[in-house]
Amino acid sequence: DTGVSQDPRHKITKRGQNVTFRCDPISEHNRLYWYRQTLGQGPEFLTYFQNEAQLEKSRLLSDRFSAERPKGSFSTLEIQRTEQGDSAMYLCASSLPIRDRRTNTGELFFGEGSRLTVL
Amino acid sequence: SQKIEQNSEALNIQEGKTATLTCNYTNYSPAYLQWYRQDPGRGPVFLLLIRENEKEKRKERLKVTFDTTLKQSLFHITASQPADSATYLCALEGAGTYKYIFGTGTRLKVLA
Numbered sequence: 001d002t003g004v005s006q007d008p009r010h011k012i013t014k015r016g017q018n019v020t021f022r023c024d025p026i027s028e029h030n031r032l033y034w035y036r037q038t039l040g041q042g043p044e045f046l047t048y049f050q051n052e053a054q055l056e057k058s059r060l061l062s063d064r065f066s067a068e069r070p071k072g073s074f075s076t077l078e079i080q081r082t083e084q085g086d087s088a089m090y091l092c093a094s095s096l097p098i099r100d101r102r103t104n105t106g107e108l109f110f111g112e113g114s115r116l117t118v119l
Numbered sequence: 120s121q122k123i124e125q126n127s128e129a130l131n132i133q134e135g136k137t138a139t140l141t142c143n144y145t146n147y148s149p150a151y152l153q154w155y156r157q158d159p160g161r162g163p164v165f166l167l168l169i170r171e172n173e174k175e176k177r178k179e180r181l182k183v184t185f186d187t188t189l190k191q192s193l194f195h196i197t198a199s200q201p202a203d204s205a206t207y208l209c210a211l212e213g214a215g216t217y218k219y220i221f222g223t224g225t226r227l228k229v230l231a
Contacts, residue, residue, distance in 0.1 A: 004162075031217060042125075042208050042221035043163065056218055091162055098217070106151065106212065108219060110162025 002026060004111035006092050012117045013082055020078045021114040025094030032075050033108060034067055035091040043091055049075060082118045089113040121147045123211060123222040131228045138199045140225045142192040142209035150214035152185055152192050157206045157224065166207075167194075199229045 005024045013019050025032050030051050035043035046065065047057040051072035064082075069075040079086055093108035122145045132138050142152070150171050155163035169176045169185045169192065176183045182195040196203050206226045210219040 033219070035221070040223075042123075042224045045218065045220055048218060050217070093162070095217075105153070105165070105168040106217070107153065107165035107168065108155075108163070108210075110164070112160075112162055 004092055004094055004109050006090075006111035006114045008114060009112065010115045010117075012119065014119050015084060016081055018078065018080045019082055019116060020076055021090050021092075021116075023075045023077070023092030023094075023111060025074070025092070026109055028096065029094035029109070030072065030097045031095045032069055033093040033095075034075070034077050035093065037089045037091055037113070038087075046077070046090075079116075082116075084118045087116055087118045089115050121145070121220065123147070123209065123220060125207075125209060125222040126225040127223060129226040129228060131230060132199055134200060134229055134231050136199055138196040138203070138227055138229070140194040140207050140227065142194065142222050144190050144211060144222075147190075147211060147220075148187075148213065149211035151212040152183075153210045153212070153219065154181075154183060154192075154194050155208040155210060155221075157208060163208055163221075196227075199227075201229045201231050204228045 007022045033048040034046040037043045045058050047067050049069040052069050064080045067077045091113045093110045095108050098104045098106050124143045153168050154166045157163040167183050169183045180197045184193045206224045208224045209222045212219050
């Protein structure tokens, strides 16, 4: 399977602990996105990368969240000092380079997500 | 602030009927609007893209319209089937931003 893969799929942690999620995008995709989704809501934008550059980070993110994409391949999302409000599904998505918007849909390919439960 | 709204209530329809879902937005001028399907516990899956200069797009039993004056997109599934039951999300992208903002989603249930 050459889709977007995320690890771990589930993580249960105690409040105050740090957690890290990993995302491996589809190999030829240069853009990588992180979203957070809670029950009954749509995905909430967190940040995105083009190659290794982090181009935008949501103002909703506190300083406890950090994301990296070294060498423009896989990405990690770290949450420090977790709080119960961080409990959610963390979704990663990637997309192809867009050279011509007349022919390229810019569709996002999502992974299955990493579900975080903070006790 | 930017706001994207979809029917918050679940939509139940009978098999064979046409399902119509709405996506309304405010304080935003998207150049592209996408629709995704999401099944429980899974990531969203892309269905259709419509551009700001397009009024309508079709793909098999799916039809999307985009009215930039009303700031609204409608998503239609004709001849609906129980297998179409899922949550449907709209996502907006501003020109040149490559940043996609999602709506809240509408849960559709097609009754056999």
